[in-house]
Amino acid sequence: MKVTQAAQLDGIIDVACDVCGMSTRNGDGELQYGTMHASWGRGSAHCGETYELHLCETCFFSQVAEMKRARWLAVMFDEEGNSSLGDDTYGRVKKPTRDDVEPS
Numbered sequence: 001m002k003v004t005q006a007a008q009l010d011g012i013i014d015v016a017c018d019v020c021g022m023s024t025r026n027g028d029g030e031l032q033y034g035t036m037h038a039s040w041g042r043g044s045a046h047c048g049e050t051y052e053l054h055l056c057e058t059c060f061f062s063q064v065a066e067m068k069r070a071r072w073l074a075v076m077f078d079e080e081g082n083s084s085l086g087d088d089t090y091g092r093v094k095k096p097t098r099d100d101v102e103p104s
């Protein structure tokens with residue numbers, strides 16, 4: 001899956017954050033961004049529309065914090081309400097491995 005993403009990036013000089021407008025290149029010159037993607041299907045209000053937004057690391061986690069806050073507002077009087085605020089893994093589907101953090 002990562003190879004496919006890399007192939008799609010051929011020819012791209014930069015990716016600007018759709019929130020702050022800044023380049024998503026880090027100090028090493030690597031593109032580092034999160035993607036919000038949606039393809040709305042039949043029966044949805046936006047049927048046939050596809051969206052893709054790129055966010056720098058700072059703006060991505062600001063948006064995650066805002067989503068957590070919105071979720072908390074919806075459940076704040078429920079028994080587990082406050083636990084959603086302390087969830088540091090909100091939305092994360094993979095933990096970092098040693099290969100992710102150590103240079104090869």
Ligand SMILES: [Zn+2]
Pocket residue numbers: 017018019020021022055056057058059060
């Ligand atoms: Zn940004």
